[in-house]
Amino acid sequence: MKRINLTAKIIILLFLAALISLLLAGCRGIFYIPGASYGYYIWEEDSKVFVEWSVDRKDSKFDGRISTDGKITRYKLKEWEEENDVIKVGEDKINFSATLDSKDYSDGFSFTVQDHTYLDFDLKINDGYDLSRINVGGFLENPENNIFRIEKDYFDQLKMKDWYQKRPFSEFFSKLFSNKYFTFIYLFILGIIIIEILRVTVLARRRRKIVWVAISYTMLILVEICIYFILRFLVR
Amino acid sequence: MRVKAFFKKIGSLIVTKEIFEDKKSLRILYKYFLIGLLIRFIFLPFFFQRDLLSTYQKAAETLSTGNFLLDFQQLLTNMIHTIYLFIIKSIFPAISQLSSVLLEKDTWISWISFNSSYNVFTALTLFKILYLIFDIACMFLILRLSFDGEPKNKLRVFKFWIFNPVVIFVLYIFARHDIIGIFATLVALLLAKKDRKYWAIAVLAFGIALRFFPIMILPIFVFYLVRTKKDYVILSMLGVSGLAAAELFSYFYFGRSVIFSLLNSQHFDFILSPKLELVVGSHSSIFIFVAVYIVIILSFLHIKKKSFDILLNYGAIIYLAYVGICYFHPQYMLWTVPFLIIAFVRRKSLLYYHWVQFALLMVILIYWGDLVTKFVFAPIDHKYFVYLTGIIPIIERFYDSAKFVNIFRSIFTGVSLWMIYLIYKDNKKLLAGELKNREN
Secondary structure, three states: OHHHHHHHHHHHHHHHHHHHHHHHOOOOOOOOOOOOOOEEEEEEEOOEEEEEEEOOOOOEEEEEEEEEOOEEEEEEEEOOOOOOOEEEEOOOEEEEEEEEOOOOOEEEEEEEEEOOOEEEEEEEEOOEOOHHHEEEOOOOEOOOOOEEEEEOOHHHHHHHOOHHHOOOHHHHHHHHHHOHHHHHHHHHHHHHHHHHHHHHOOOOOOOOHHHHHHHHHHHHHHHHHHHHHHHHHHOO | OHHHHHHHHHHHHHHOHHHHHOHHHHHHHHHHHHHHHHHHHHHOOOOOOHHHHHHHHHHHHHHHHOOOOOOHHHHHHHHHHHHHHHHHHHHOHHHHHOHHHHHOOOHHHHHHHHHHOOOHHHHHHHHHHHHHHHHHHHHHHHOOOOOOOOHHHHHHHHHHHHOOHHHHHHHHHOOOOHHHHHHHHHHHHHHHHOOOHHHHHHHHHHHHHHHOHHHHHHHHHHHHHOOOHHHHHHHHHHHOHHHHHHHHHHHHHOOOOHHHHHHOOHHHHHHHOOEEEOOOOOOOEEEHHHHHHHHHHHHHHOOOOOOHHHHHHHHHHHHHHHHHHOOOOHHHHHHHHHHHHHHHHHOHHHHHHHHHHHHHHHHHHHHHOHHHOHHHHOOOOHHHHHHOOOHHHHHHHHOOHHHHHHHHHHHHHHHHHHHHHHHHHHHHHHHHHHHHHHHO
16 A cells, blocks of 8 residues: 555656646746745736745745835735734835745735836845846746836736747747858758658659659758748747 | 779678668668657757866867866866867857857856857757767667677667667767767777777777776676686786876876876765665775676676677676666766667567666656756756756655655666666576577
């Protein structure tokens, strides 16, 4: 029985690991694992703005300030520990300070704001700025300035972004396009190998083999041209 | 007519006479080669482990200072990389543009600069092509190791190498240079097969100077090749001559010992770490791998008729025992492959266990942290993969990560030991077959 339990545990853990890796690849909305992921996670859902943070079970301090030109109407705390965590909510600003440790995996809050055009965020981790650990929206965009502003329709715009405009795809396509000579030589070599495989397998018994090979190479050149335009479109 | 004969000779030289003369086999081999090449090319530009950059950084420093003796522990390997870097730097401007990155002393800054450079894919492809060259050389050398006059089995050996997951992972995803040492070992094995005993040992000594690992098979090599009592002394001396030459050179040039530097290195500790304490708290213990290794060597020594196939099987047993018992880096698994793939042909179940080993290795990889897991993908988008939640924190959230990995590590050891048993059974079969042949 003990052995079965252990095997079952291993299978479940493997399945979870595979599932989590897939989810982390950024196939859908915001995703973080309390107690494993490290940083701030900010997103919008049903007109509510969510600000949550997590750390990989180490003692850490998260504090900051959110201000707006609108009016904060409602707020809700998540996994808040009164003895360690402090929050002050004003009409147009929120100040907070919270700690996480090996037992406290994550904290956060959500709020609704009315008649606003922007939200200013000033978020710190362990009394310092670490912008790479501030993740905004489903595809974990990082802000560029220590105190950053999110316009009212920012999250809607972010949702409208296509998959290829988001990391890591955007960076990957950009590198492929900025290094055109390599990309096209590389793809051409791959194409030659594929055509050779086809020549010795599928085309081996066909008549007019040379015609088929010529067609394949023409196709390869056309594919290369298409890839150029596709890459240009993807990194525009 | 002469031209035709010339090409026939070249063809036979590359793919062996048996395969070259059988058109069907030749076509299958070409098909395998192309598919294998395609898989390798797909992985070439996109992945690497930090050590590849360190290797080329040492080569760049050697080029810039003109001092070939910078890496005194891996002198020959550094020389090969330096010469190769000099060639590609002269031909491809992309590599020259990366000079400042390669010469950057801070490992973290150089890694980020390398990954964020726009021509990182070009550089990685060119860096790994050196390993592709040695890989191709190995796949054609391995064809000649066994199954003479059996083109079908030779083809299977070729297939097992070209589609081997460990070869593809270590050379094209992990990007480590062990293939250079393996190439030297394969040349030595081929010379041993042809009974060129002094050349075989001399090349193996060169292999030892390249990567130290072939020293594990040196004793069985010597026992296989000796014909007279005098040979024991000559071959053993010749075998350690590569290391002795490196030691003398290092002693006179650097004023320090390369052998003691290796013995004191963390890598040698991998061999000695698994131990059995005889009395708790005392310093009296048995090094498990050393004891097992001696048993393996003695069992080989006591085989009266040592065939070449048995030598290969013992090579597999030694390296399997090493990865089964000791702590190892993923690339060390590559040393089992040339020996194992010959055994796969005779016993296919070994092939399945080898795939299980590879799958387990992918889990054991977690043990080495971000550097060998998510950072391997950094050339695609380093910022994304650096800040992506690592696999260890995820496991830690649910279960103790060390326990998790060690469960798989234990299964890996179990599978490796079972493979040793299967090879031992194969040895018995080979010996029985030889006995039968002699009786006939």
